[in-house]
Amino acid sequence: MTGMVALYIFMLAAFTGYEVISRVPVILHTPLMSGSNFVHGIVLVGAMVALGAAHTPLEKTIGFIGVLLAAGNAVGGYVVTERMLEMFKSSGRGSGQGRH
Amino acid sequence: MPPWLSADLAIQVSYFVTAVLFIMGLKRMSSPVTARSGILWAGAGMAVATLITFLYPGMSNFALIVPAMLLGAVLAWWSGKRVAMTNMPQMIALYNGMGGGAAAAIAAVELYRGETGGYVTASLAVAGGIIGAVSFSGSAIAFGKLQGLITRSIRFTGQQFLNLLLLAAALVLGALVASQVNATAAAVTGFFLLALLLGVTMTLPIGGADMPVVISLYNALTGLAVGLEGFVLNNAAMIIAGTVVGSAGTLLTQLMARAMNRSLGNVLFSGFGDTGSAASGAVSGSLKPIEAADVGVMLAFANKVIVVPGYGMAVAQAQHKIWELSQLLIDRGVNVRFAIHPVAGRMPGHMNVLLAEAGVPYDLIADLDEINAEFDTADVALIIGANDVVNPVARTDKSSPIYGMPILNADKAKNVIVIKRGSGAGFSGIENALFYLDNTRMLYGDAQKVAAELIQAVKAVG
Numbered sequence: 001m002t003g004m005v006a007l008y009i010f011m012l013a014a015f016t017g018y019e020v021i022s023r024v025p026v027i028l029h030t031p032l033m034s035g036s037n038f039v040h041g042i043v044l045v046g047a048m049v050a051l052g053a054a055h056t057p058l059e060k061t062i063g064f065i066g067v068l069l070a071a072g073n074a075v076g077g078y079v080v081t082e083r084m085l086e087m088f089k090s091s092g093r094g095s096g097q098g099r100h
Numbered sequence: 101m102p103p104w105l106s107a108d109l110a111i112q113v114s115y116f117v118t119a120v121l122f123i124m125g126l127k128r129m130s131s132p133v134t135a136r137s138g139i140l141w142a143g144a145g146m147a148v149a150t151l152i153t154f155l156y157p158g159m160s161n162f163a164l165i166v167p168a169m170l171l172g173a174v175l176a177w178w179s180g181k182r183v184a185m186t187n188m189p190q191m192i193a194l195y196n197g198m199g200g201g202a203a204a205a206i207a208a209v210e211l212y213r214g215e216t217g218g219y220v221t222a223s224l225a226v227a228g229g230i231i232g233a234v235s236f237s238g239s240a241i242a243f244g245k246l247q248g249l250i251t252r253s254i255r256f257t258g259q260q261f262l263n264l265l266l267l268a269a270a271l272v273l274g275a276l277v278a279s280q281v282n283a284t285a286a287a288v289t290g291f292f293l294l295a296l297l298l299g300v301t302m303t304l305p306i307g308g309a310d311m312p313v314v315i316s317l318y319n320a321l322t323g324l325a326v327g328l329e330g331f332v333l334n335n336a337a338m339i340i341a342g343t344v345v346g347s348a349g350t351l352l353t354q355l356m357a358r359a360m361n362r363s364l365g366n367v368l369f370s371g372f373g374d375t376g377s378a379a380s381g382a383v384s385g386s387l388k389p390i391e392a393a394d395v396g397v398m399l400a401f402a403n404k405v406i407v408v409p410g411y412g413m414a415v416a417q418a419q420h421k422i423w424e425l426s427q428l429l430i431d432r433g434v435n436v437r438f439a440i441h442p443v444a445g446r447m448p449g450h451m452n453v454l455l456a457e458a459g460v461p462y463d464l465i466a467d468l469d470e471i472n473a474e475f476d477t478a479d480v481a482l483i484i485g486a487n488d489v490v491n492p493v494a495r496t497d498k499s500s501p502i503y504g505m506p507i508l509n510a511d512k513a514k515n516v517i518v519i520k521r522g523s524g525a526g527f528s529g530i531e532n533a534l535f536y537l538d539n540t541r542m543l544y545g546d547a548q549k550v551a552a553e554l555i556q557a558v559k560a561v562g
Contacts, residue, residue, distance in 0.1 A: 003220065006331055006339070009336070009339055009340065009343075010327065010331075010339065010343055013327075013343035013344050013347070014343050014344075014346065015347070016123060016344055016347075017126075017323075017343065017344035017347035017348035017349075017351075018347045018348065018351050020123060020126050020127045020130065020344070020348060021126060021130050021352065022351065023130065024130035024352075024355075026355075026359065026440070026442050026448050026467045027132060027440070027452040027462060027465060028129065028130060028131075028132060028135060028449055028452075029356065029447070029449030030188065030189070030192075030445075030447055030448065030450045030453050031129065031135060031449065031453065032126075032129050032352065032449070033192060033315075033316055033319055033349070033352055033447070033449075035125070035126065035129045036126065036319060036323065036344075036345045036349055036352070037195055037199070037319050037322075037345075038142060038143075039122050039125070039142055039323075039341050039344070039345050040322050040323045040341060040342055040345040041195075041199055042118070042122070042146065042149060042326065042337055042341040042342070043199050043202045043203050043206070043322075043326045043338065043342070044146075044150055044169075045115075045149050045153045045335060045337055046202075046203075046206045046326070046329050046330065046333050046335055046338050047202045047206055048150075048156070048165055048169075049156055049159070049333055049335065050206045050209040050210065050333070051161050051165050051168070051209070052159035052160055052161055052165060053158070053160075053209075053213070054161060054209055054213075055213070056212070058212060059212050059213060062205050062208045062209050063161070063164070063205065063209050064164050064168045065201070065205055066201070066202045066205025066206055066208075067164075067165055067168035067172065067202070068168040068169075068171055068172035069172060069198040069199070069201040069202040069205065070172065070198070070199065070202035071168065071169045071170075071171075071172030071173045071176065072172040072173070072175060072195060072198040073176075073195050073196070073199035073202060074146055074173075074176075075172065075173040075176040075177050075180070076176030076177070076179065076180045076191070076195035077192075077195050077196075077199075078142075078143050078146070078180075079176065079177055079180030079181055080180045080183065080188060080191055080192065080195070081129075081139045082136075082140075082143075083181070084185070084188065084456075085129070085135045085138070085139055086136060087453065087456035088135060088136065088452075088456050088462055089456070089459070089461055089462065090132070090133070090461050090462055090463050091461030091464060
C-alpha cells in the first residue's frame with residue numbers, strides 16, 4: 001500500500017465514521033460508545049502479529065501483555081454492548097421487534 | 101489449497117469482509133430497532149479477522165499468543181457478564197484503556213525491534229504509541245474515579261504547565277526515537293513512561309461529573325492509535341476500524357459535551373466537575389414534606405405524569421418498582437412518560453440502559469428536546485434521584501456553575517413530587533431551587549421503599 005493510497009483510506013474511513021453515527025439518538029449514546037469501543041478491539045489482530053514477530057524476551061513480554069489487553073478490549077466490549085442492547089425493547093407500538 | 105488462493109489473499113479478503121461488517125454493524129447500532137443485530141454483525145467481523153490472522157505468514161510464538169488471548173478473553177468475559185448496569189461507564193473505560201494499552205504495546209514491540217522501516221512509519225508508531233499510552237493510563241484513572249477508588253481531584257497551581265512540560269518531553273523523546281539517531285532501548289522506555297505519566301496527570305484533575313466526556317475522548321483516541329498502528333503493520337482492517345472509531349468517537353464526544361453544556365477544552369483544562377465552591381445560596385422558601393398516601397391519590401387521578409429519573413434511582417435499585425408503579429398508572433389510563441436528561445446517570449444514554457434493564461419500553465422514554473414543552477400540561481412531575489438536571493437555577497442564576505446547562509423544565513408541571521433520601525445537595529454540590537417552589541412537595545425516603553409505598557397507595561385508591 002503506497003503512502004497516498006493509505007492517506008485516502010484514512011480520509012474516507014474518517015468521513016465514514018462521522019456519517020455512520022451522525023443521526024444517533026441520545027438514548028443509544030452509551031451502547032454506541034461501548035460498541036465503538038468493541039470495534040477498536042480489532043487491535044487484537046495487530047497485537048497477534050506483533051507478538052508473532054517478537055524475538056527478545058522484552059519484546060515477547062510486551063507482546064504478551066498487548067495480546068492480553070487487546071483480547072480483553074474485544075471480548076469485554078462485545079459482552080457489555082450485547083448485554084445493554086439486548087434489553088432495548090419497544091412497547092409493541094410501531095416497528096418494535098419482539099425479541100428479548 | 102488451489103494455486104490462486106494464497107494465505108495472503110485469504111487474509112486480505114477476510115479483512116475486507118471484517119471492515120464491511122464493522123461499518124454495517126455500527127450503522128445498525130445507531131437505531132434502537134436494529135441495534136441488537138448491529139453488535140452481532142460487528143462480532144462476526146471480529147471473529148473472522150481474529151481467526152484468519154493465525155494464518156499470517158511468518159508468525160511464531162503461538163505458545164504465547166493463545167494463552168494471552170485466552171487469559172484476556174476469559175477475564176473480560178467474566179467481568180463483563182458480572183458488572184452491574186450502574187457501573188457500565190467505568191467498565192467501558194476499563195476495556196477502552198486495554199485497547200489503548202494494546203496499541204501502545206504494538207508500538208513498543210515495533211520500536212524496540214527497530215525494524216519499522218523508514219522515518220514515516222517510525223513516526224506513526226511513535227504517534228500511535230503516545231496516544232495509546234495516554235488512553236491506557238488515563239482510562240485507568242477514569243475507572244478509579246468512577247469506581248470510587250480515587251475520591252480526590254488533585255489540583256495545584258501550575259498543573260497545566262507541568263502537563264505541557266510532560267507532553268513536550270514525551271514529544272522530544274518520541275521525535276528522537278522516530279528519527280532513529282539515538283533510538284536506544286532506554287529512549288524508547290523513557291518515551292513510554294512519560295506518555296503513561298501524562299495520561300495520569302491529565303486525568304487526575306478532572307472531576308467525576310466530566311468523566312463521561314473524558315471516557316468518550318479516550319475511546320476516540322484509542323481508535324486513532326489503533327488506526328496509526330495499522331499503518332505501521334500495513335494492516336487494512338486496523339486502519340479502517342481504528343479510523344472509523346476515531347472519527348465516530350470524536351463526534352460522540354462533541355455530542356456529549358454539548359449535551360452537558362461544556363466544551364471539550366473546558367472539560368480538559370478547567371476544574372469544575374466535582375464539588376466546587378458553589379456558594380450561590382440565594383434560595384428562599386422552605387422544603388414542604390408530603391406522605392406517600394397523598395402522592396398515591398395525586399398520581400392515580402392525574403391525566404399525565406412525567407417521571408424524571410436520576411442516578412439516585414439507579415443506586416437505590418428502584419427502577420423495577422418505578423416501572424411497576426408506572427404500569428399500574430397506565431392501566432388506570434394515566435399518560436405516563438419518562439423524561440431523560442442527556443446526562444442523567446453517569447453518561448449520556450446511561451439512564452436509558454438502566455430503564456431498559458427494568459423493562460421500560462424505549463418509546464415511553466423521551467429526551468429533553470421532546471419532553472420539555474410537555475411539562476406545562478403535566479399534572480405531576482415525579483422526580484426520583486435527579487437533582488442538578490431539574491434545577492431551574494441553570495436558567496436564571498448567572499453566578500451558578502451550572503448556568504446555561506439545558507435542564508428539564510419540571511418546575512412547569514402543576515405538581516412536582518421529589519423523592520429524595522435526605523436534604524443534601526446534588527452531584528455538583530449546588531442547592532436546588534426547585535425543591536423550594538410552592539408547587540413542590542418532598543417525599544423523603546429510600547427510592548425503592550418509597551416506590552413500594554406508592555404502589556400500595558395507588559392500589560388502595562382502587
